Amino acid sequence: MTPLYARHKRTTLAIATVVAAGALLTTGLTTGIASAQTPASSTGRTAKPLAAAPLALSATARTSLIKEAQASAPETARAIGLGAKEQLVVRDVVKDADGTVHTRYERTYAGLPVLGGDLVVHESKSGTPQGVTRATNASIKVASLKPQISAAKAEKQAVKAAQSAGSARTAASGAARKVIWAGSGTPVLAYETVVGGLQDDGTPNELHVITDAATGKKLFEYQGIETGTGKTLYSGTVTLNTTLSGSTYQLYDTTRGGHKTYNMKHRSGGNGTLFTDADDVWGTGTASSSTSDQTAAADAAYGAQVTWDFYKNTFGRNGIKNDGTAAYSRVHYGNQYVNAFWSDSCFCMTYGDGSGNTHPLTSLDVAGHEMSHGVTSNTAGLNYSGESGGLNEATSDIFGTGVEFSANNASDPGDYLIGEKIDIFGNGSPLRYMDKPSKDGSSADYWSSSVGSLDVHYSSGVANHFFYLLSEGSGSKTINGVTYNSPTYNGSTVTGIGRAKALQIWYKALTTYMTSTTNYAGARTATLSAASALYGSGSAEYNAVAAAWSAVNVN
Incomplete structure (x- = not known):
């Protein structure tokens, strides 16, 4: 689960998107x-x-x-x-x-x-x-596959960690399983335990805790939880692909992998009920605290459409898993839940209604951000902790920005601000600024040895800043009515190569050269490899990637 932003009252968790090696996927490459x-x-x-x-x-x-x-x-x-x-x-x-x-x-x-x-x-x-x-150069060699501590001890430790995040659970969601932990240091035999429940802000909890099976030491922890007419709150009147079933329309898009939008009716469990309508006009363009309100659903469905089309048209990617199957969306989650999140376990996006249940977090860049967590999970699988976690969050901000620009929607023009429409703080400020991340008061503009200790929503600032510089360059400029003034760590002047090329480089790096443990130094290497493959070693694009990383102190 990957919420959109960090709640300051919560203890920061080390989160990852580790994928178990047990499930065998199968694909191919000869036809079509x-x-x-x-x-x-x-x-x-x-x-x-x-x-x-x-x-x-x-x-x-x-x-x-x-x-x-x-x-x-x-x-x-x-x-x-x-x-x-x-x-x-x-x-x-x-x-x-x-x-x-x-x-x-x-x-x-x-x-x-x-x-x-x-x-x-x-x-x-x-x-x-x-x-x-x-992801690791260490040899996998474990002297014994016999644990020295009991699974029960590992489970107890996991429950305690979950309770510190607000979960009321007193037992693990299932028996601890034996794994080999190779995410850091020397590979060892370990237990992986999962604990459910809810975190203290209402976000579902799916905490995975990795425990050394010989010593009982906690090694790691991560969260598992990343055509009709729609009158949306944020994007104006838009066209939605819907399905007629009998005399009733469903918010079900069969043209994009079967995406459906469900109404949680302020509950926090289950999938909710599929939105239906008699006249195929969804929402009013104004948010309402009523659980029957369709406006948030129209925004969510539109965001899913635009995100699908962005990945398809920009990278040739056929859905989040690249298998032609859509995720689904849930709106009206919880009561005054001020967040949004992606969950691999349900393969879905979930949106809260915000303060007073009248400020849903369903804007275009938020939709693109959440679904991009699914793309990251199904490609590099960047561990949602430390520097790799910052890169994971930044990837969602980068592609969420790409989604917003690609929509070319006059009601929500593309910009390098994150969450500027949802007004979480109540003062019109966005969640994050890509040109100068520190403007939010918490994010890092530049890399330092302490960046990895920040919450991933703030360590992401280094990569967000890199992407802005690579796309648009340093200095003062105005784009779509928004004024930016991006500084550099080394006082250099960076000339941008354009957003289209920057997106291609980041996507290729993510899908081809990054792994679960990639840090900022590794991201520099991965994006240089991507630029070399796409545009040639020593090309203007390659040199711009190197210059942009140096400008955020990643050398």
């Missing part, structure tokens, strides 16, 4: 392949096709690719030097326009999931190895 994406330049002209841009794959092609990669996984494991007890489980496959294939794997050791052991294998069109990107 579309052309590579050719993003428009910032001047509106169509850019020349990029050889290293990802191909848009049909569901059949993707499934075929993953099955093919899984079939050869034992051979791949041997080729990259894994031990006899280790196996690879395919998580995703990306194929570039030039035929290069990037296969993302989870790992097991003696049948146990290796958390923090993910890696990406890169191969040319001819099958020639081009390197491996690893």
Whole structure:
């Protein structure tokens, strides 16, 4: 679960999006392949096709690719030097326009999931190895698979950690499972325990606690919880794709993977009820505290449409998992719940109604932000803690910004402000500023050795600032009526390459060169690799990436 912003009264949790290696995904790469994406330049002209841009794959092609990669996984494991007890489980496959294939794997050791052991294998069109990107370089070698502490002790520790976050649960949601923890230090045998309930602000709790199975020491913890007419609150009157069932319209978009919008009616459990309507006109354009209000639903459905189209048109990505299946949305969650979150466990977005239940958190950039957590979870899986957690949050801000610009909606023009429409603070201020993150009073403009100790919503400032500088450059300027003045750590002048190219570089870095443990230094390396692949080593774009990172003190 990844809430939109940090509540100051809560104790900051170390959060991650670790994906267990037990589930076997299958995709493929031989049929149904579309052309590579050719993003428009910032001047509106169509850019020349990029050889290293990802191909848009049909569901059949993707499934075929993953099955093919899984079939050869034992051979791949041997080729990259894994031990006899280790196996690879395919998580995703990306194929570039030039035929290069990037296969993302989870790992097991003696049948146990290796958390923090993910890696990406890169191969040319001819099958020639081009390197491996690893979350850890440590060898997985555990002397004994017999725990020295009981599962009950690990569960007790997990419950205590959950209670500190506000959960009233007195027992774990299920038995602790044995895993290998490789997210930091020397890999060890560990327990993973999950505790549910609610956090103190009403956000659902799905706390995962990793405990050393030999010493009982807590190693890590993370949260599991990231056409009709709509008269929306934030985006004006928009067109919504709906479904007619009998004489009743449903807020169900079959053209974009089957996205549905549900009414929680101020409850915090279950999926709620699907929104229906007699005349296919949804909402009034004004928020109401009534649980039957459709305006928030119209905003959520519109945000889902625009986000789907952004990923499809910009990167050739077919939904959050790239498998053609949509997530779903829930609105009117909780009572005066002032937040929004993405949850992998339900594969859904959830929006609170805010103060007085009349300020729903359903603006375009928030919708894009939440669904982008799902994209991150299904690609790099950046651990939602420390520097990787800041990169996770920044990725959602970056793509949420891309969604807002791509919508080209006069009621909510694109900008480099996050949450400017939802007015959480009641004074018209946005949640975050990408040109100078510290303007929110908490976020970091530049990297320092202490950045990783900040809440992830504030450590994200370094990457947000990098992205703004890469897109627009330093200094004072006005874009869509908003004035920015972005500084640099080293006093340098940075010239931007345009948002379109910056988005392509960040997406390729995320999907091809980042892993669960990537930190800021690793992000610099990943984005330089992406810029090199897309535009060439030593190109203006490559040099701009290096300059923008140096301008936020990541060298």
